[in-house]
Amino acid sequence: MILHIQNSVESATLVAITEALLKEPFVEGHETAGRAAKLVKNNRQLRLRGEKPAALFMLLNHLKKNSLFKSATFAKQFTNVMVNQYQVQQEYGLHIDDALMGQVRTDISFTLGLSDINTFEGGELVIEDTTGERSWKLGAGDLLLYPSHYLHRVNAIRNGQRLAMIGWIQSHIRLPHQRELLFDLKCSMQEEFEQRGKTPQYDRLSKSYNNLLREWVD
Numbered sequence: 001m002i003l004h005i006q007n008s009v010e011s012a013t014l015v016a017i018t019e020a021l022l023k024e025p026f027v028e029g030h031e032t033a034g035r036a037a038k039l040v041k042n043n044r045q046l047r048l049r050g051e052k053p054a055a056l057f058m059l060l061n062h063l064k065k066n067s068l069f070k071s072a073t074f075a076k077q078f079t080n081v082m083v084n085q086y087q088v089q090q091e092y093g094l095h096i097d098d099a100l101m102g103q104v105r106t107d108i109s110f111t112l113g114l115s116d117i118n119t120f121e122g123g124e125l126v127i128e129d130t131t132g133e134r135s136w137k138l139g140a141g142d143l144l145l146y147p148s149h150y151l152h153r154v155n156a157i158r159n160g161q162r163l164a165m166i167g168w169i170q171s172h173i174r175l176p177h178q179r180e181l182l183f184d185l186k187c188s189m190q191e192e193f194e195q196r197g198k199t200p201q202y203d204r205l206s207k208s209y210n211n212l213l214r215e216w217v218d
């Protein structure tokens with residue numbers, strides 16, 4: 001399941017945090033890429049050595065409160081989040097994310113756009129599978145959650161610049177199809193509850209959701 005969540009963080013908060021992040025030092029992005037990804041990574045990213053800016057944690061904390069984010073990820077652990085910046089002609093070619101980052105198994109990758117969608121051209125996040133590819137242009141507040149097992153890339157910027165927060169999550173539910181099933185059940189439960197209350201139908205959905213979760217959680 002690939003999930004695009006719009007307005008994932010309230011816009012005034014996002015603008016204030018983005019302004020604070022832009023005052024921080026940025027370094028060449030290839031410093032943190034693996035051997036093969038280094039060859040195709042051409043961007044800049046927030047310097048992560050030393051003390052990390054408080055704004056970065058504030059942003060992640062806002063994201064963690066988003067209810068769709070919670071229902072789709074079952075987050076157990078996060079890697080260090082990063083902020084990357086692509087200027088004109090910068091791109092990140094096709095690559096696969098490392099399966100292990102420190103002690104964290106990367107089940108889910110995410111990008112949270114921080115730049116107004118009308119201020120840049122290009123910079124789409126493109127995900128490839130056996131049937132072809134699909135791309136998303138992520139403006140401020142747009143969050144894309146995708147299983148880390150896909151090859152993906154970021155198209156070159158043609159105009160303006162693209163700023164985004166990216167990160168990886170180890171999920172309590174390791175397999176993507178199980179996360180998707182639980183996500184669907186949770187959405188149905190919520191819809192039933194909101195429209196009809198605690199009906200027998202709601203109870204059966206809730207029973208299935210919780211018992212599957214109990215079986216699969218790690």
Ligand SMILES: O=C(O)CCC(=O)C(=O)O
Nearest residue numbers: 084097111125154164166
């Ligand atoms: O900037 C993005 O949207 C994705 C970056 C990426 O794929 C990575 O850093 O591994």
Ligand SMILES: [Fe+2]
Nearest residue numbers: 095096097152
């Ligand atoms: Fe990546």
